[in-house]
Amino acid sequence: MNQAKRKKRIKDWLDEATIADMQEKMSCNEITSEDLVFMYLEVIAEKNPNLNAILEVNTKALQIAQALDDERAEKGPRSMLHGIPILIKDNIETGDNLHTSAGSLSLANHYAMKDATIVQKLRDAGAVILGKTNMTEWANFMSDHMTNGFSSRGGLVKNPYGPFDVGGSSSGSASAVASNCAAAAIGTETSGSILNPAAQNGLVGLKPTVGSISRAGIIPLSHTQDTAGPMTRTVEDALHIFTEIIGEDRLDPITRKSRHLEDVEWDKCLDLTGLAGKRIGIVRSIFENEISSELAEMFEQKIAVLRELGAEVIDGVELGCKEDDLGYAVLTHEFKADLNGYLANTHPSNPIRSLADVIQFNNEHPEETLQFGQVLLEKSQLTSGTLTEKAYIEALERNRYLAGEIALSKSLDDLELDALVFPQDHGCSIGAAAGTPSITVPAGFSKAGEPFGITFSGRAWSEPMLITMAYAFEQKVNARRKP
Secondary structure, three states, rough: OHHHHHHHHHHHHHHOHHHHHHHHHHHHHHOOOHHHHHHHHHHHHHHHHHOOEEEEOOOOOHHHHHHHHHHHHHHOOOOOOOOEEEEOOOEEEEOOOOOOOOOHHHHHHHHHHHHHHHHHHHHHOOOEEEEOHHHHOHHHOOOOOOOOOOOOEEEEEEOOOOOOOOOOOHHHHHHHHHOOOOOOOEEEEOOOOOHHHHHHHEEEEEOOOOOOOOOOEEEEOOOOOOEEEEEOOOOOHHHHHHHHOOOEEEEEHHHHHHHOOOOHHHHEEEEEEEOOEEEEEOOOHOOOOOOOHHHHHHHHHHHHHHHHOOOEEEEOOOOOOOHHOOOOEEEEHHHHHHHHHHOOOOOOOOOOOOOHHHHEEEEEEEOHHHHOOOHHHHHHOOOOOHHHHHHHHHHHHHHHHHHHHHHHHHHOOOOOOOOOEEEEEOOHHHHHHOOOOEEEEEEEEOOOOOOEEEEEEEEOOOOOHHHHHHHHHHHHHOOOOOO
């Protein structure tokens, strides 16, 4: 396809093309994976200077696409992801010419020795790893007042919809997909880092149950809360990616529990009647004092849509704990232990071997790295790094009890609810501490043009039901619009 034809295809078709749309055109030989990569590279060259969403492009992307096109012609597609360009968050390892830095200037020259398990699964499914996305540095656990989307390595990510919060920490993944710089992206979440930027950028963001996706090869923040997940323009696209990246990995023992999703008939999740008969809980105490009157009114309108689609809405649900009750003690302790373990096992040429090394590097380069300080890094460094402290054990036990047994069990089980629904990413800390899944879906825009989303949250391993409900809602409201 020549350049003029590609430019016309970008203008007339690519912007909101789904993964299924791309597969259809590739199967009919109307386009190739190489064409897709070229088109996205043109979009990146045009838009990324203003967005700062993508740190670097894979030097091998075009040749990988060419090889996948050749394979398709000979054997057919491997999966729905065959030939699809996907971006990867900068804290996820790729064993190629891309760096892995978690947004930190201290790791700006760090190359991973191999793919993270999730990246290998994407490659096995035939996806083209297009590049790495910028992110809030150290997954937003460097400073208690860092601007969302900022990293010392990549600068500030911009929201393509205007002068609005881009969300964190998977901000580059969200901004890039929202502005059509790739078909989809992978983000990571510890507490709101997929859901929040998805809501802020008019995207679908799926934060899965901890244990459904391997974390091996992902720069950690908290081994009890970290997970990766897809960020896409549609629920169906999120489903296509999610089904390819779940599964057991001996390098991440908790993924044995992913067997709970082995026999799911995923195609049945794309059901327009997915909300009919479902019992949905609304927990106003979580968000009523946190959102504007405009967003509150928009949320009420979306609750009405849930009812229209056949859901029974139970209002005024109480969780028995507040998000503030959970605190940050678990993250503060786990970050040092987990990061030290990760850095110690990087390539010997990497001079940064511990959290202490990161802090020292930042102190030696304050103008470049300490615009927002590093108080959270310093607090974590004060812990032993052995996870033997009584304060850590008590905080972990308290959080798991409050979030899992009290908040979610009390609301979902005692009231026989199928899911909880929140505006934006409110309530994310509860699901984060409990390790349970949520999915954010575009729901509209404020008068100023800022994206607004709603989040469905449920029990562990309830992804099929959450995806089904999110799909039914998405298809009814059709709220997404391109920037």
